[in-house]
Amino acid sequence: MRIHRSRAGIAGGMMAAGLATALTLTGCGASASHTSASNTGASQTSGAGQSSARHRDPAGFTWFRARPTPSGWHRASLADGQAVLSYPGSLHALTTDQGTVSEGLTTKSGTVLVYLNVTPKQGNETPSDWPDFRVGHLLDDDASAAKITGRATGLEFRGGNGSCVLDSYISKVHANHYREIACFVQGAHAASVIVAAAPAGDWGTYQGLLEEAVSAYAAS
Amino acid sequence: MTTKRVLMIMSAALVAFVTACGGSSPTSNTPGTHPASSPAAPASVQSSTPPASSSASASSSSGGGGIPQNGGGDHDSDNNGGPSDGDGNV
Numbered sequence: 001m002r003i004h005r006s007r008a009g010i011a012g013g014m015m016a017a018g019l020a021t022a023l024t025l026t027g028c029g030a031s032a033s034h035t036s037a038s039n040t041g042a043s044q045t046s047g048a049g050q051s052s053a054r055h056r057d058p059a060g061f062t063w064f065r066a067r068p069t070p071s072g073w074h075r076a077s078l079a080d081g082q083a084v085l086s087y088p089g090s091l092h093a094l095t096t097d098q099g100t101v102s103e104g105l106t107t108k109s110g111t112v113l114v115y116l117n118v119t120p121k122q123g124n125e126t127p128s129d130w131p132d133f134r135v136g137h138l139l140d141d142d143a144s145a146a147k148i149t150g151r152a153t154g155l156e157f158r159g160g161n162g163s164c165v166l167d168s169y170i171s172k173v174h175a176n177h178y179r180e181i182a183c184f185v186q187g188a189h190a191a192s193v194i195v196a197a198a199p200a201g202d203w204g205t206y207q208g209l210l211e212e213a214v215s216a217y218a219a220s
Numbered sequence: 221m222t223t224k225r226v227l228m229i230m231s232a233a234l235v236a237f238v239t240a241c242g243g244s245s246p247t248s249n250t251p252g253t254h255p256a257s258s259p260a261a262p263a264s265v266q267s268s269t270p271p272a273s274s275s276a277s278a279s280s281s282s283g284g285g286g287i288p289q290n291g292g293g294d295h296d297s298d299n300n301g302g303p304s305d306g307d308g309n310v
Contacts, residue, residue, distance in 0.1 A: 096305070100305065117303075138304055172301075
């Protein structure tokens with residue numbers, strides 16, 4: 001009887017231990033899954049394994065084809081002709097930093113619907129680190145959250161070679177949600193950045209326009 | 221006696237479960253930041269074409285009201301909730 005009780009105790013203990021193990025794996029497994037999902041997002045900006053992948057598959061940039069300024073569009077140049085932005089006539093000049101070009105589409109209340117900006121290289125960004133640099137800069141300067149959804153290097157722009165990132169971010173001020181195409185383009189004489197952005201909720205409406213503006217961007 | 225042992229083991233197992241999983245807090249998906257960039261060279265005056273047309277009256281589905289343009293920080297629109305420009309500094 002004592003042996004029976006002892007066996008029953010051992011059996012009970014094993015069942016309890018098994019239950020605890022199952023609980024631990026289940027609970028920790030869920031946690032690990034969450035961590036993995038988060039790390040997936042992080043790896044989009046800093047994964048070493050991304051390097052080869054981004055060359056093989058320019059995620060999000062299959063639309064890119066360098067092309068001349070579309071008929072009827074306007075052009076705006078950086079000083080000394082370092083780069084030329086092409087934009088449709090429906091856009092208008094936005095107040096911008098000196099030495100940069102910004103054209104956009106806004107509502108009467110001032111909400112930005114389309115934003116095109118060209119800026120000479122000002123930081124220590126390089127073609128190889130551009131996607132990570134851009135998102136890091138967004139988080140340093142303007143955004144409370146940012147996520148890369150596509151990237152490409154070695155894109156042949158008119159007059160230069162570029163690296164691009166497709167990302168979305170939430171602005172620190174007013175928590176506005178934007179999506180953007182941001183490219184760092186190295187021309188023969190100068191490097192510059194083109195940003196083509198729209199509110200995330202309006203992306204579907206203006207995506208084609210933004211992609212055309214990026215495709216028609218010219219460096220020198 | 222057996223029941224007590226089982227209860228004790230289950231309690232210990234529960235403590236072990238909480239201890240094991242307690243430290244695995246969710247990680248942030250915020251990418252790392254970059255070091256500050258070097259100061260920018262003085263920018264030259266832009267040679268932009270004149271404004272092409274008046275503002276559109278399209279409505280935004282993003283809501284959130286108007287985004288004030290410029291007037292903050294280094295006068296970037298992004299200092300006021302607008303889209304971020306392409307500078308690598310501020």
